[in-house]
Amino acid sequence: MAGEQTTDVVVVGLGAIGSNATWRLAQRGLRVIGIDQHEPGHPWGGSHGRTRLFRVACLEHPGLVPIAQRARELWRELSALSGQELLLETGGIMIGPPGSRIIEGTLTAAREHDLPVEQLTPEQIAERAPGHARVDPGDIGVWDPDAGVLRPEAAIVAAAEAARAAGAELITGQRVQSIEADSDGVTVRLADRDVRADRVVVAAGPWLAKLVPSIPLTPHRYVMTWFRARDGHDASLDRLKVFIRSAPGSDEWMWGHGALPGDLAKVGDEFDGPFEADDPDAIDREIHPGETDHIAGLVGATFKDLEPEPAEQVTCIMAHTPDGQFVVGPSDDTGRLIVAGGCSGHSFKHASALGELAAQWAHGEELFTEASFLDPRRFG
Ligand SMILES: Cc1cc2nc3c(=O)[nH]c(=O)nc-3n(C[C@H](O)[C@H](O)[C@H](O)COP(=O)(O)OP(=O)(O)OC[C@H]3O[C@@H](n4cnc5c(N)ncnc54)[C@H](O)[C@@H]3O)c2cc1C
Numbered sequence: 001m002a003g004e005q006t007t008d009v010v011v012v013g014l015g016a017i018g019s020n021a022t023w024r025l026a027q028r029g030l031r032v033i034g035i036d037q038h039e040p041g042h043p044w045g046g047s048h049g050r051t052r053l054f055r056v057a058c059l060e061h062p063g064l065v066p067i068a069q070r071a072r073e074l075w076r077e078l079s080a081l082s083g084q085e086l087l088l089e090t091g092g093i094m095i096g097p098p099g100s101r102i103i104e105g106t107l108t109a110a111r112e113h114d115l116p117v118e119q120l121t122p123e124q125i126a127e128r129a130p131g132h133a134r135v136d137p138g139d140i141g142v143w144d145p146d147a148g149v150l151r152p153e154a155a156i157v158a159a160a161e162a163a164r165a166a167g168a169e170l171i172t173g174q175r176v177q178s179i180e181a182d183s184d185g186v187t188v189r190l191a192d193r194d195v196r197a198d199r200v201v202v203a204a205g206p207w208l209a210k211l212v213p214s215i216p217l218t219p220h221r222y223v224m225t226w227f228r229a230r231d232g233h234d235a236s237l238d239r240l241k242v243f244i245r246s247a248p249g250s251d252e253w254m255w256g257h258g259a260l261p262g263d264l265a266k267v268g269d270e271f272d273g274p275f276e277a278d279d280p281d282a283i284d285r286e287i288h289p290g291e292t293d294h295i296a297g298l299v300g301a302t303f304k305d306l307e308p309e310p311a312e313q314v315t316c317i318m319a320h321t322p323d324g325q326f327v328v329g330p331s332d333d334t335g336r337l338i339v340a341g342g343c344s345g346h347s348f349k350h351a352s353a354l355g356e357l358a359a360q361w362a363h364g365e366e367l368f369t370e371a372s373f374l375d376p377r378r379f380g
Contacts, residue, residue, distance in 0.1 A: 004194045004195070005195045007169075007197045008030040008032065009025050009032050010188045010200045011032060011033070011034040011358075012188065012202045013204040015156060015204075017205075017340045018201065018204075019160045020159045020352045021340060021355035022159070024074075024356045024358075025362060029167075030363065033195055034163060036170075036172050037173070038172065038173070039172050039173070040160035040172070041153040045207075046316060046317050047205070049224045049266075049314055051151065051260065051266055052149070053147070053149065053150075053242050054087060054148045054150050055244075056115060056146035057109045057117050059105025060324060062109040063371070067354065067357070068146075071351065071354075074355075078162060081158065081162050082154070082158035086151050086158060088149045088151075088237075090237060090241060091144065091145045092242030093120070093141050093143050093144070093245070094106045094141065094142045094244050095135055095139055095141045095246065096139055096245060096253075097138055098140055106142045115144070117143060120141035131235060131303060132240065134301070135245075149257055149260065159352070171190070174191065176189065179200055181334045181336045183334060185197060186198075186199060198336065199335075199336045199337075199338060201358045201362055202341070203341055203358065204341065206317040206318075207280050208327075208342070210280075212331055214331060214332070214376075215342070216321065216379050217327075218276075218277045219278050219320075220319070220320060221283050221316075222268075222317070222345075223287060223291060223292060225267060225268060225313050226265065226266050226267075226313075227306040228265075228306070229265070230305055235306050237258040237259060240256075241258070247301060247302050248302055250298075254269055255268050256268055265306055269298060278317070284315070319341060323378075325344065326343065326344065327340070327374060327375075327376035328340045328354055329361050338358055339376050340358035357371055
């Protein structure tokens, strides 16, 4: 017979969002238990690979700007608590044809929130970020001075440690088997016990739909790719700033950044659907011959300072919603089952603030920003 433990809130998943939700809940004085099947900072979900891009002028939705701004405050707070620079605030650049989604999305977000972005000509791009010299003459740049690079594994470990220091109990190496919500509370089932709580936050990343099948989420295998500088070239972050850009002579998007000290440059191609669904428990972790030829071709055509042959490749899992926006909030009529996820390839930067939103839902507080576009029930 399994034992039963009681608490105010259980957080399922101590990845990017869940570790932060646990911290924000514990920091409010609630009794919180955070549970993960692995250890914080592990490489099996959607949040490993040494770096993630941070942007404030979010081209994906103007409503994400206040979330990125709150996230930045929280990343800074976590940096101070952990004594590590988790967010490198370097500025970054979006490059593409006027009117394209990269440019228009960024400018719309900036206009709606009065952000201090700058528009740049190709010549100005080459001055500001010389690693981006190969730009189509008709393209323009938008400089986001608030962009930068996050260190995901360290940030997750820092949030988990901050949660523990604020009084949360963390259970790792145990998989949640099921979650049942009723009008009085929720039961979270582990192999050796049930945990009964007032509310649960399910931040299970690519596994979210396994626990909450009403969320339409497509987990998808993605290969991250790193590149060396060509001999005698400088491909440091200083020259190749954080970017999202169209490839020369093509509609394709790329994202990435130059090398941080002691590391490699990272470049990826854009991941707009349609996607095949992959079982997150059965992701093929091997890199197969030819799999990175496409990104190597794009890098060869775009960056004069990078060796086009990938220097390192690692698999990761993205979890896409049908509209590319996250899901944060109650997912059923009890109001006790709160989900926080649906990364769609752009949620790490927001994870600290998405954790805060999940904590506000679980604590019954007014949200710090308008977030109806993230309502998990919007898909019907
Ligand atoms: C290649 C790639 C590049 C990306 N680039 C960017 C970027 O540049 N900028 C950006 O902002 N975002 C980016 N993202 C998105 C972002 O990194 C993450 O995908 C996102 O932060 C996922 O966070 P999460 O908390 O939802 O999931 P995860 O961090 O994966 O956490 C989910 C956790 O839940 C646990 N879990 C799941 N099921 C159970 C269970 N049953 N029991 C116990 N534990 C469970 C898992 O072990 C895991 O620790 C990128 C994603 C990928 C894959």
